Amino acid sequence: MMLERNMTASPSRTAKVAEDHLVLSEVGMTFGTADVIPSLSLAVRRGEMVAFLGPSGCGKTTTLRMIAGLIAPSRGRISVGWRDITRLPVHERDMGLVFQSYALFPHMTVSQNVAFGLEMRGIAKREIRVRVETALEMVQLGHLSDRKPRALSGGQQQRVALARALVVEPSILLLDEPLSNLDAKLRDEMRVQIRSLQQQSGITAVFVTHDQVEALSMCDRIVVMRGGHIEQFGTPGEIYEHPATPFVASFVGRTNRLSGVVEPSGRLAAAGQGLLAEGALPVGQVQIMMRPHRVALLAAHEHVPPGHNALRGRLTGITFVGDLIQANVRVGEDEITVEQPTRRSTALPLMGAEVTVSWEAGDTMVFAGGAT
Ligand SMILES: Nc1ncnc2c1ncn2[C@@H]1O[C@H](COP(=O)(O)OP(=O)(O)O)[C@@H](O)[C@H]1O
Ligand SMILES: [Mg+2]
CATH class of the missing domain: 3.40.50.300 (P-loop containing nucleotide triphosphate hydrolases)
Known part of the structure; x- marks a missing residue:
């Protein structure tokens, strides 16, 4: 009409x-x-x-x-x-x-x-x-x-x-x-x-x-x-x-912030570790963001599926909240918050343990410029 x-x-x-x-x-x-x-x-x-x-x-x-x-x-x-x-x-x-x-x-x-x-x-x-x-x-x-x-x-x-x-x-x-x-x-x-x-x-x-x-x-x-x-x-x-x-990104929904760099070759990295993202990336200093509930906590050497990121870090906090586990992982100078649903069989890693945080390449948000 x-x-x-x-x-x-x-x-x-x-x-x-x-x-x-x-x-x-x-x-x-x-x-x-x-x-x-x-x-x-x-x-x-x-x-x-x-x-x-x-x-x-x-x-x-x-x-x-x-x-x-x-x-x-x-x-x-x-x-x-x-x-x-x-x-x-x-x-x-x-x-x-x-x-x-x-x-x-x-x-x-x-x-x-x-x-x-x-x-x-x-x-x-x-x-x-x-x-x-x-x-x-x-x-x-x-x-x-x-x-x-x-x-x-x-x-x-x-x-x-x-x-x-x-x-x-x-x-x-x-x-x-x-x-x-x-x-x-x-x-x-x-x-x-x-x-x-x-x-x-x-x-x-x-x-x-x-x-x-x-x-x-x-x-x-x-x-x-x-x-x-x-x-x-x-x-x-x-x-x-x-x-x-x-x-x-941070006003609508919650988000993690990592400082990173896009090298002239197009390689994206944070804390010296390579990362995957989709789309064109701005060369130079960048802010990398991803939503806490899109990030998974894995054991240090657990298998990461293709197309997923894997960042090694150290577990600095973990809270069991019934439906959810909230974990904090230190990667270089930054701290990543992970939120994942619990399962009956979930074994919690120990504080201070080496862990891997993982998320899909498409969930990586990359913005030009350093942290503000
Ligand atoms: N009549 C006015 N005289 C002077 N400053 C005003 C007046 N109305 C609003 N402002 C200022 O304009 C800005 C935007 O206000 P406003 O539109 O009410 O914001 P919001 O609704 O997003 O909270 C604020 O800094 C406020 O102090
Ligand atoms: Mg108003």
Whole structure:
């Protein structure tokens, strides 16, 4: 259907599967003398949910507020469906907003809160009643429509905020850390609920979070941000398996770090031992990374299958954690963490023993430059 509409709208874009919906072109924000967002460009496709993921202070909320129209960018252009909205006021942007603090009206009931946006738009009373009911059913709060916000749990309040944002049928939904105030169990439930609502309605959504699990599990694509710029924009699989930078590798998932070198011949080595990796390698000092759970701990002279790396080291720590064994192995100046599932027959090597750590060539991530 999307493709059909595209074809009638613009024959020149028929090759695209999904059209770009929300586009930021060289958008920047300067507060006083601080260049919080130097220049940011990205395109969110129609119907997808994109996460802005990054540490606190990297500019996620600032970017979202520029998209919402709550602050005006210092430079650049924001467009929705090819229409320039950079200077459009908030209430003309057709966007639904959900924040970490639920920002409900305390003196209004749940249904009054949800109805508010529709009343502002001058919609008929009868239609408002139906739409509010539908929206509250959608977030499973139909039975609490007469309550005041203070008589609701945090999760329920956040669902009211979600219903209030969706009831006006915005073309884009913006969520800023909406689950951060909820306890772990509720957060898991709400993740599933928000994702399924977004998929059912087919709404384009931007989801700001500092939580990698949220970004990986809920979103179609992830923008990894750092210091006001984009480190990588890709699917969860791409971000996790092929991080573009050491920052992405260590921010999304956990990772080991080894310092190494790529010789002019192309040979990769760490602590004087040769290693295998896939793809082209940058000659010179490198950082080598691999995920702890992709590394196995072997006895010193155990057989290593072809296509696997083998690094000799000394066991400096080992912890049995039931499901897992966590081991630390010193290799040259670096320490490697190994995490492997336990078996009944697993015999733990002794502390100080010579061991081999092993992993598949394809699990070796290599980045130019020394340790930072
Ligand atoms: N109104 C403002 N005035 C000055 N600095 C601001 C303002 N808003 C945000 N900042 C600064 O911009 C940076 C990015 O903030 P923010 O976008 O809130 O980050 P995040 O949401 O990723 O945690 C921070 O250093 C913050 O202090
Ligand atoms: Mg923020």
